[in-house]
């Protein structure tokens with residue numbers, strides 16, 4: 001820890017959001033987190049952070065946190081506060097009872113890629129080493145398991161071979177199924193910086209949408225969803241035909257190429273073009289750029305992984321690297337971008353239903369014996385456990401009766417939400433170990449255990465480039481929250497004697513996370529990810545290190561460890577990498593007359609997963625505040641819809657109501673919904689209720705990216721808007737939390753935050769009948785809009801009722817029911833702290849335009865500086881380019897996450 005001034009200190013940690021794994025310096029006074037900045041010494045980001053990372057300190061308050069254990073003994077009861085000792089005793093007693101009656105496979109852990117490696121390690125050991133089941137799976141199953149399976153099928157091990165510095169050496173970068181400008185902004189910033197230094201570098205982006213990443217590309221292949229294998233096979237076809245395959249390298253270091261060669265000969269660019277919906281010439285161009293480049297690098301993420309053919313999406317992409325010998329050299333290789341911050345750490349400790357510690361194979365008796373010996377147990381079970389979808393299916397069928405969920409939110413993030421909710425309701429006992437008290441999964445929990453979170457935790461994480469970083473606590477966890485590893489160990493020690501294994505309690509007698517890491521490191525010795533040479537002392541003294549780092553490894557050799565397989569030897573029985581002929585021949589997704597639109601999902605730039613953390617930060621709502629489904633303007637017109645109208649979106653699995661928005665990013669026949677909006681901010685479970693739970697046969701990863709849907713206008717004439725600025729003792733996030741249970745009463749409703757210095761909650765409602773009077777009374781009371789000083793307007797004949805709360809000449813709260821024409825300028829007035837006296841006579845009027853000259857800022861593009869789309873567009877219209885805009889407005893000068901969008905706006909204006 002560095003002491004900056006008498007009361008201000010900085011502690012090194014990492015960002016808890018994406019798998020780039022940026023280093024952060026947490027500013028604090030020992031009790032409260034007061035700021036955050038990028039760690040200039042961290043090799044992932046060298047000081048840079050994106051919008052999410054740079055606002056972490058704003059998410060760190062105790063509001064919305066779970067502060068003490070809670071328990072209910074019967075469904076339907078409210079949970080009541082209990083002590084930790086009692087909570088652990090209850091958990092152990094109820095798990096032991098299920099195990100005694102139904103066996104160890106009747107219980108399960110469902111954990112998270114956001115846990116630290118040490119947390120993951122003890123959960124895995126508790127399930128496989130103590131309970132005697134492999135029923136531990138994780139939300140990483142929804143994230144990276146297809147990449148894992150693809151690496152193992154081709155390279156022989158779950159070993160991403162590249163490093164971020166490869167961006168600086170690549171002549172071609174092919175990004176497929178990823179939008180790093182939004183999902184991995186600091187990595188994309190490094191790519192853009194490398195292109196600026198070497199303008200001859202080519203960027204190819206494969207994505208059905210014209211994302212900011214795609215807009216920045218030299219070649220955008222806007223394929224139809226689900227046709228990636230066709231594209232990659234056709235590219236290989238061109239390389240085979242044009243002699244761009246490195247035949248000597250393939251002969252020396254691989255096997256299975258002839259079978260794939262024969263297969264791709266049938267996949268011509270013309271044939272693939274028809275399936276993929278792109279020009280054959282563009283496929284040829286992409287293949288030639290790749291095949292002729294001295295160094296070619298591919299990046300991929302959920303667009304390939306979250307597919308029912310996710311594994312072979314990956315193997316088809318990896319084949320491009322192997323066929324051209326572009327692996328193990330600077331600027332070369334297949335490089336999976338990890339979605340979650342520590343999905344990799346979880347894979348390293350084997351914390352999934354089909355893995356064993358340190359990349360050992362569950363099906364290998366010798367590996368199981370090794371792990372049993374390391375843990376000091378007789379055996380570990382051979383039968384693979386239930387993977388995420390299988391686990392919830394089993395729970396619904398009554399085969400899993402007790403489930404422990406840690407640091408994840410399956411009631412939002414899993415596909416087929418109806419099934420997941422039935423499964424959680426059917427379980428006899430649900431434990432939720434969480435930092436935040438009101439996630440979508442919380443209502444299902446019988447026992448809630450408060451967990452420490454970012455800024456409070458001690459351990460390690462591994463990022464996309466296999467780099468292990470120390471994560472240090474800056475402040476104590478609030479209330480009674482405890483570190484995840486400690487909760488897991490306390491539970492395991494309490495459970496051991498209850499299941500007849502009292503001696504096994506000692507397996508969890510760790511003095512702290514350092515001891516757990518040492519045990520994990522020892523378990524890796526001799527394996528491909530050997531970190532026998534790493535410990536906390538070295539990581540703190542020398543900084544983050546990539547694996548492998550065996551005992552005796554020299555820090556000076558870090559460059560040699562940057563990438564794997566430089567010698568052309570692979571961890572397969574033959575030592576050769578393998579080509580895989582795809583077992584599936586996917587065409588475009590299954591749209592039909594009833595469901596004619598391809599719906600895909602993805603991330604917003606400024607939000608993370610279920611928004612339990614990022615959703616607390618008002619400024620992170622400015623870029624895309626309101627939930628919506630995006631469509632091509634032509635499809636809106638064909639449906640007779642205008643921007644902002646409400647539609648019912650129906651798939652074969654479910655339906656939800658959303659506003660529509662025209663998007664120039666989409667082709668005709670396609671639609672897009674962001675993944676983040678769930679039941680806490682919407683009157684439905686969000687986009688995941690539309691997706692089926694079908695999964696890839698190898699990775700068991702569900703196809704969360706793609707569904708066939710239809711849309712229909714829905715007439716909901718009764719509108720309402722509620723706005724409340726945060727007040728002393730009640731943050732905007734807490735206001736939203738209080739309003740959230742109301743959402744489900746309405747035919748459509750959404751919650752978001754707005755503003756920067758004056759955060760406010762905004763609730764938008766549309767209903768099929770007038771909002772009942774008693775609901776309005778209750779909502780007014782909830783938001784403090786019921787006092788004598790509140791301005792009021794009532795027109796009961798028209799069902800119109802308005803409330804305006806003014807304090808210190810500032811509008812701080814309002815309710816518009818029945819007529820909401822003034823919604824936007826009133827929201828702007830609240831968050832802009834405009835003087836209410838000047839506005840007073842218009843506040844209750846049905847005025848769509850702001851009454852005084854207050855230029856609308858529009859959507860916020862630069863979250864750091866609060867610069868709106870309207871100001872940037874005006875600057876561009878006046879001839880400004882990026883540097884001028886940065887100089888005049890400041891946009892894009894802080895974290896830089898908005899720079900791709902500003903460049904795109906400039907290019908669009910020029911076009």
Ligand code: SF4
Pocket residue numbers: 015016017018019020021022045048049050051052053054183184185186187
């Ligand atoms: S890119 Fe952004 S979200 Fe990802 S680790 Fe870095 S700061 Fe965090």
